Amino acid sequence: MEEGVVANWRIALGDKVKRGQVIAEIETDKATMEFESFDSGYVLLLVAEEGETLPLGAPIAVLGKKGEDPQEALAAFGGGSGGGEAAAPAPAPEAAADAAASAAADAQAVAESAPAAAPSAPASVEAVHVDPKDRRIPASPVARRLAREHDLELAAITGTGPHGRVVKADVEKAIAEGTGKAAAAPAAGEFSGEVDGWGRPYVSRPDDSVRLSMMRKAIARNMTKAKQETPHYYLTMDVDMEKAFAFRADFNEAVPEGTKISFNDLIVKAVARSLRDFPSVNASFDGDKAIIRGDVNVGIAVAVEDGLVVPVVRYADQKSLEAISRESKALGKSARDKHLRPEDMSGGTFTVSNLGMFGIESFAAVINPGEAGILAVGAIESRPVVQGGELVIRKRMKMTISADHRVTDGAVAAKWLTKVRGYLENPLKMLTDGPG
Template sequence: MAEVITMPKLGFDMAEGTLIRWLKAEGEAVTKGEILAEIETDKATVEVESTHSGVVRRLLVEAGAVVPVGTPIAVIGAPDESIEDVLPGEKKGEQAEEKTPTPAVSSKTTEMTPLPVTESGVPIAEGRIKASPLARRMAREHQLDLRQIRGSGPGGRIVRRDIEAALAAQPEVVTPPAVSAKPSEVVPPTPVVSAWKPVGEVPEDQHIPVDRLRSIIARRMVEAKQQVPHFYITREYDMGALMELRKALNAELPEEQRLSVNDFVIKAVALTLRQFPALNAALVGNEIVRYGHVNIGVAVALESGLMTVVCRDADLKPLRLISQEMKDLSARARQGKVRPEDIEGSTFSISNLGMFGVEHFMAIINPPEAAILAVGAVREVPVVQNGALGIGLRMKATLSADHRVTDGAEAARFMQLLADFLEHPYRLVL
């Protein structure tokens, strides 16, 4: 029997998603678990797997469309069976997209109420330009002004074909050949003057539309700071033994498998959380949920903002497996190829800015989690040991915790036990 594929809910607060592109066309065979489409959520571009096997009988929405969660997007069935009974009917008429020809696009463009436009035909969409993520990236790469491009996608949305058309319409710039000056025409060097002269022209102001990921980050961070009563605890850790162990282990590993400081931190935090379940928790409604799994979310820096990828059951995994998983997760995040399980289900988060030379900072809690650890750089600093001044390797870390879930003394004990693992790192490999 034919099955209807709907826009999946890929996060607890997801209300809609943008269908970036179809990876299967109508008439193509697809198996359960095979990648069907790429969908942009509030957090990332996610590869969505097919939940059924068969033939793609009908694609119900166009690439670039913004679709509410639960809306039918495709029909999969046998090649010769009727699909009329499962197609969206009158009850879903408000959500189903009618297909009508327009002069600017092929005859399969989605009919929606047109947005108001300026005299130059630029869509006006509540203060921001509607464009697909791919179109925005192409515009940045080719230095195109999206405000000068008329969108042909649903509701005036700018899509790839509009960028390609704009590029094709640009006149080719021909650089005239350089003419060598004759010896008699050589201009003498300008004498040095004391007066200041500006170098070049002052660039014009840039007005950059806030993209979907940045707007979601802004909304969630404002909610977190307004609704979650943060408190902070900072501690400095002696990293000398850990750095020596890391050096010795990496000497035995191929370059692509070498361990980072963050791999050790993830493992140490996961083992510490096993003894502090109140911090491996979330406030959900009127109850505190203490999670059985220890899933560490790690912030990854992207061009458009931060994304949290999840190392699941980090307390049960060896360092080498944690390291390999983090390399794979970070690569998929930067390529925009994350899967739903890559970014959902974290129970505690780590934000590490040590690779940028940051000594100390405080992170914002990622709701509904109870805490996040901000990790700084490992630095050589002067230290006093046994009454003598010397040089030591130190790292500062700051715990941001939700005061509704935990208290200062418990958070301080967490940081104290974390020191036992970081300062005696052989416990992390035994």
């Protein structure tokens, strides 16, 4: 993680904050985390706006005693925006007193325990509305206000602050040069100048630039790294799911509502048991050696609004189907609610990615860095197959392993895939073949 977004403030100017109190929600690459205060005191200044992206170590608020000047705290911290703009003047004493009227005295300024890093620290107590299209553009509050006042688009201004942040000087330069205006988009239905064979005009439609979320940027970075550094190879196998269908129906009929299992739970269990049988697939590449992982921790790819997260079911080879089902449901809900903790997404040794619910017949997935493989699972379909010399309709499913050729070869991965198929075609073996 190199930067974060202040997704939501839980405090306001003048509030009294206790040590350990949740004061904000911070959006990271994969989740939205609650941020607790390290100190107590009055809220003298909210440095960061909701939706603003800031680098690690940047100040987001100033706490202190009643009547203290927040600008002095910022100056002690490092001061300034890092982009050459001067700090805004401190609020008038009357305004500061009014803002803190409801809070009690006796607190310690946050500046005394602030980290040594001193990135940008814009100074403004003005509560302002942030246009949704500008929310993820890094900019100081002063720069945002100036841009709004002059009807400029932050996206059209080149930032010279830390990490490309737009600062006051950048906006002033755009004002002076008459730049910073968004390009005029073609009006809806504007004639493109071309017609089809019947003389009907083609309509020109404008492009739309969408700024990547932090999660999307993390996915782009990690997947690029995986494809550039990991030599993938792919093996696909067809699985007869008739017995799995019958097993699941019987199982769910016999257990309480909260412990019913899905086909993905069966797949996770089959994958976990097979990884225990083939340790070389439960591995990772580390320079001049392969690390054979002792634990079997299966990641489950979960689609969320901004992209994809992979919460991990730990010790999946040792857990029952009911336990895997309960844990998978809880992790999936946390993922969709953006409440996953870092520990929920770390320590995976292999991943399952299932797109069967979207009707995908088969696909090949990209290996998560630090793992030796990922299993891509397609839809379970009724298909005609030849069995015993006759054409019959059976429920079938395709699965594809993407494997790291640095730590495992095709023959081993093929045997592993055959083991997974064996468990799915005879589900009772997962419950009777050894412990777990």
